[in-house]
Amino acid sequence: MTEKSLIRKLTAIFSADVEGYSRLMGDDEAATIHTLTSYKKAMTELIKQHRGRVVDAPGDNLLAEFASVVDAVQCAVEVQHELAERNKELPNKRKMVFRIGVNIGDVVQENDRIYGDGVNIAARLESMADSGGICISRAAYDQVKYKLPFEFRYEGEQLGKNIKEPLRVYKVLIDSEIDKASDYTPL
Amino acid sequence: MTEKSLIRKLTAIFSADVEGYSRLMGDDEAATIHTLTSYKKAMTELIKQHRGRVVDAPGDNLLAEFASVVDAVQCAVEVQHELAERNKELPNKRKMVFRIGVNIGDVVQENDRIYGDGVNIAARLESMADSGGICISRAAYDQVKYKLPFEFRYEGEQLGKNIKEPLRVYKVLIDSEIDKASDYTPL
Numbered sequence: 001m002t003e004k005s006l007i008r009k010l011t012a013i014f015s016a017d018v019e020g021y022s023r024l025m026g027d028d029e030a031a032t033i034h035t036l037t038s039y040k041k042a043m044t045e046l047i048k049q050h051r052g053r054v055v056d057a058p059g060d061n062l063l064a065e066f067a068s069v070v071d072a073v074q075c076a077v078e079v080q081h082e083l084a085e086r087n088k089e090l091p092n093k094r095k096m097v098f099r100i101g102v103n104i105g106d107v108v109q110e111n112d113r114i115y116g117d118g119v120n121i122a123a124r125l126e127s128m129a130d131s132g133g134i135c136i137s138r139a140a141y142d143q144v145k146y147k148l149p150f151e152f153r154y155e156g157e158q159l160g161k162n163i164k165e166p167l168r169v170y171k172v173l174i175d176s177e178i179d180k181a182s183d184y185t186p187l
Numbered sequence: 188m189t190e191k192s193l194i195r196k197l198t199a200i201f202s203a204d205v206e207g208y209s210r211l212m213g214d215d216e217a218a219t220i221h222t223l224t225s226y227k228k229a230m231t232e233l234i235k236q237h238r239g240r241v242v243d244a245p246g247d248n249l250l251a252e253f254a255s256v257v258d259a260v261q262c263a264v265e266v267q268h269e270l271a272e273r274n275k276e277l278p279n280k281r282k283m284v285f286r287i288g289v290n291i292g293d294v295v296q297e298n299d300r301i302y303g304d305g306v307n308i309a310a311r312l313e314s315m316a317d318s319g320g321i322c323i324s325r326a327a328y329d330q331v332k333y334k335l336p337f338e339f340r341y342e343g344e345q346l347g348k349n350i351k352e353p354l355r356v357y358k359v360l361i362d363s364e365i366d367k368a369s370d371y372t373p374l
Contacts, residue, residue: 007238008255010197010291010330051194068195070293104197104291106257106330117333139329143197143293146304146351164333 007109012069012140014052014076015122016043016100018060019131024096035096036060039086043079043098050075055114063122065114069104069143073172076100076134077150080174084132097132101125104139121167124160128169138168150174193295199256199327200301201239201263202288202309203230205247206318211283222283223247226273230266230285237262242301250309252301256291256330260359263287263321264337267361271319284319288312291326308354311347315356325355337361 018024024032040062044054052066052075066072079100087095103125105118121137129135136144141152151173157166205211211219227249231241239253239262253259266287274282290312292305308324316322323331328339338360344353 008257010199010254010256012197067197068293069197070195104330106255106334118330139326142326143291143305147293 008106009109010104010106011114011118012052012066012072013103013105013107013114013119013122014047014062014064014066014072014100015102015119015126016062016064016079016098017123017126019097019099021060024094027093031094032096035090035094039083039096039098042082042086046075046079046082050078055112063119069102069140070147072102073134073136073140073144073148073150076102077172077174080132080134099126099129099131100134101127101129102134102136102140104137104143117163121160121163124163124167125169128155128158128167129171133174134172136170136172138170141170194297195293196296197291197293198301198305199239199253199259200290200292200294200306200309201234201249201251201253201259202290202306202313203249203251203266203285204310204313206284206286208247211281214280218281219283222277222281226270226283226285229269229273233262233266233269237265242299248310250306256289256327257334259289260321260323260327260331260335260337263289264359264361267319267321286313286316286318287321288314288316288323289321289327290324291330304350308347308350311350311354312356315342315345315354316358320361321359323357323359325357328357 040057047054047064050071052064055063055065083098101122103118103122105116107114107116107118125135125137152170153173155169155171158169160167227244234241234251237258239251242250242252270285288309290305290309292303294301294303294305312322312324339357340360342356342358345356347354
């Protein structure tokens with residue numbers, strides 16, 4: 001396929017996964033699947049409310065896209081708030097915590113799927129996030145920094161597996177993190 | 188309006204204007220309008236071929252948007268080639284040369300219009316381009332650098348009127364410019 005025949009589009013990519021999923025499944029499969037299903041459903045609802053679309057959600061992963069990266073980051077913050085509330089109802093060892101990465105990519109669209117290094121980078125950002133946290137790329141940060149009321153912290157350049165260049169990573173400081181930004185430790 | 192009620196989207200913004208338009212108009216109004224109309228028509232056709240849309244085209248300006256910034260930069264190069272060909276038919280003092288700027292923005296969409304600093308920055312980039320040239324932002328460059336066969340040259344940080352931060356500007360080296368990149372002078 002030549003570049004010209006590809007249908008491309010700029011999109012905001014939202015990638016989420018569960019931290020410690022294997023441990024949770026090892027401890028209690030049925031309870032983990034139950035929580036995962038209900039959390040994914042809540043996340044999907046919030047994604048729709050922010051005009052996003054779930055592209056794929058295999059296992060403990062969820063990939064979504066948004067026309068706007070402002071919407072994507074706003075949604076990611078609301079997802080983490082919502083899931084933190086829900087986790088309060090669960091015993092410590094059953095709490096299910098997601099990490100989220102947000103990036104911008106000029107991706108290739110084929111039917112309902114999206115392809116491109118922008119998607120891989122979103123997954124890499126997600127893996128750099130704290131439990132219950134959000135990491136975004138510089139490309140995403142540059143678009144949202146003056147448009148959203150959140151604080152961000154530059155995490156420096158990070159190397160990603162199979163990614164050509166170091167990623168410049170920003171962490172979204174969610175609520176309580178702002179108060180203690182000076183002596184911040186992961187949740 | 189609150190942030191939540193705004194419809195936002197990531198878009199590639201293409202901004203073009205005629206260099207020395209006032210001089211051309213002062214020399215020969217009728218001929219200038221004739222050329223301008225025909226050049227804008229050719230540009231609009233190429234924009235459509237690259238899945239873009241003309242948003243507005245007042246006077247010697249043309250603002251277009253593309254879902255993909257790869258498409259936008261590819262289109263900008265083809266526009267400059269096409270207009271360079273057409274200019275060969277015109278006497279020197281009647282040649283009409285466009286400058287083009289390309290940027291990415293998370294813009295607000297209202298009906299067919301788009302608003303946001305991403306649009307202002309595209310216009311600023313355009314004003315930094317050489318005659319018949321193309322300047323793109325770092326945000327655009329980061330998305331296209333591995334996806335298009337063009338060479339780019341970093342022009343450093345440039346200050347823009349009413350723009351909060353210095354712009355990191357890249358020039359697209361079009362064809363002949365590549366051969367002479369070492370001793371490059373504007374066309």
